[in-house]
Amino acid sequence: MKHNVKAELRQSMDAIHFSVEDKERMVEFLLSAEAAPKKRSGKKLLLITLAATLVVGALTGAAVFTRWSRSAQAAYNPPQQIKEQAEKTGLSVMLENKTKETNPGEVLSATDQGITITAVQSIVDNYGADLFFRIEGFTLPEGRAPEMFWDRDRVTIDGSTEFHDSMTGWFYDGTTRNEAGEWVYASNGLPVKFGNDKYQSAIYQWVADDGSLEYQMAIRFQDNGESYLGKEFAIHFDGIGVGAEKGGIMEEPLVSGSWDLHWTLTGADNAENSVTITPNMEIGDSGLTLLEAEIGQKTIRAVYQSDHDWDGWKQLEFLSPGLYQIRMKDGSTVQVVPTQEDYARWETERICEVTYETFDGILDVSQLDSLAYDKGSEIGADGQRIHTFDYIPIQ
Numbered sequence: 141m142k143h144n145v146k147a148e149l150r151q152s153m154d155a156i157h158f159s160v161e162d163k164e165r166m167v168e169f170l171l172s173a174e175a176a177p178k179k180r181s182g183k184k185l186l187l188i189t190l191a192a193t194l195v196v197g198a199l200t201g202a203a204v205f206t207r208w209s210r211s212a213q214a215a216y217n218p219p220q221q222i223k224e225q226a227e228k229t230g231l232s233v234m235l236e237n238k239t240k241e242t243n244p245g246e247v248l249s250a251t252d253q254g255i256t257i258t259a260v261q262s263i264v265d266n267y268g269a270d271l272f273f274r275i276e277g278f279t280l281p282e283g284r285a286p287e288m289f290w291d292r293d294r295v296t297i298d299g300s301t302e303f304h305d306s307m308t309g310w311f312y313d314g315t316t317r318n319e320a321g322e323w324v325y326a327s328n329g330l331p332v333k334f335g336n337d338k339y340q341s342a343i344y345q346w347v348a349d350d351g352s353l354e355y356q357m358a359i360r361f362q363d364n365g366e367s368y369l370g371k372e373f374a375i376h377f378d379g380i381g382v383g384a385e386k387g388g389i390m391e392e393p394l395v396s397g398s399w400d401l402h403w404t405l406t407g408a409d410n411a412e413n414s415v416t417i418t419p420n421m422e423i424g425d426s427g428l429t430l431l432e433a434e435i436g437q438k439t440i441r442a443v444y445q446s447d448h449d450w451d452g453w454k455q456l457e458f459l460s461p462g463l464y465q466i467r468m469k470d471g472s473t474v475q476v477v478p479t480q481e482d483y484a485r486w487e488t489e490r491i492c493e494v495t496y497e498t499f500d501g502i503l504d505v506s507q508l509d510s511l512a513y514d515k516g517s518e519i520g521a522d523g524q525r526i527h528t529f530d531y532i533p534i535q
Contacts, residue, residue: 211312252397264407289379314345374402
């Protein structure tokens with residue numbers, strides 16, 4: 141029987157809403173960490189991984205292109221070449237451009253209570269979907285964070301709610317990281333300001349110059365071999381409001397209504413837009429061998445076999461060494477985080493299958509160089525501590 145502890149725990153994590161202060165603390169922790177410890181608590185790292193996916197992904201790169209949504213641009217910061225490639229393969233679809241040419245029955249924009257919600261962009265492959273929405277007509281109270289209200293039982297694909305391992309959403313806060321790694325506002329490149337309240341909270345730019353807000357949903361599909369591409373995605377929003385006050389725990393709906401959107405889900409088929417390697421190569425001297433890896437534009441799936449028994453997965457520890465980033469031929473890198481670990485074959489074959497997701501870029505699969513696995517850290521020639529890796533070439 142398939143036993144996927146990470147996926148099961150992630151489902152229970154979907155209901156958690158991080159406060160603004162929690163996000164700030166997680167971001168600072170992630171950005172200040174020099175190297176991951178050799179053995180990590182799976183439960184704690186799972187929280188950090190979720191935070192990385194939800195928060196750090198929205199804080200990389202300051203370049204602004206008008207064609208992509210604000211939040212997608214900040215999350216992936218793709219150069220124009222990668223954007224064009226993502227659109228050509230179908231990974232990225234500018235839904236906003238389809239609003240006047242929708243297929244029969246599709247609804248990409250809805251208005252109620254003077255508020256309009258529009259599906260702006262989708263980034264979808266066989267393993268998951270990132271969906272971006274624009275909200276217009278809602279006035280956000282000063283000093284509060286926005287909150288969207290929806291019922292997961294009314295989010296469906298072909299009428300079924302049984303399609304996701306995890307599903308969550310958040311508003312784009314208007315911040316990013318510049319080339320020097322400094323936390324700045326995406327609108328003007330100025331450093332993010334902090335308030336004088338007892339929490340020293342960051343001051344976000346939730347509202348764009350045109351008065352709109354952007355909301356992103358991240359969905360990871362069930363690992364059941366089924367493709368959801370070409371099927372109808374539907375979502376019902378029933379309210380917009382504000383998150384919990386500083387130090388509070390309850391969100392507050394300010395406007396209740398009914399916004400129903402649905403359209404045919406399209407994306408990049410990994411069978412056509414990925415590179416598969418079978419290195420059968422040990423990662424350093426870890427005793428863990430990479431048997432196979434499929435590297436797509438956004439998702440990486442790898443199969444490992446260990447030469448020794450290990451019960452860490454039962455305590456929700458992540459497989460180690462972990463894949464940390466993808467190195468490209470020009471020397472640049474794209475970081476990844478694990479989203480699912482499958483130990484169904486562990487007890488009989490010591491085989492684990494891991495799915496990773498990029499969170500600060502989109503891959504050009506024609507320019508892949510190697511997979512970089514976390515090795516630790518060492519002191520460099522300049523006296524500074526540097527992160528070290530074991531590399532598996534992509535050929």
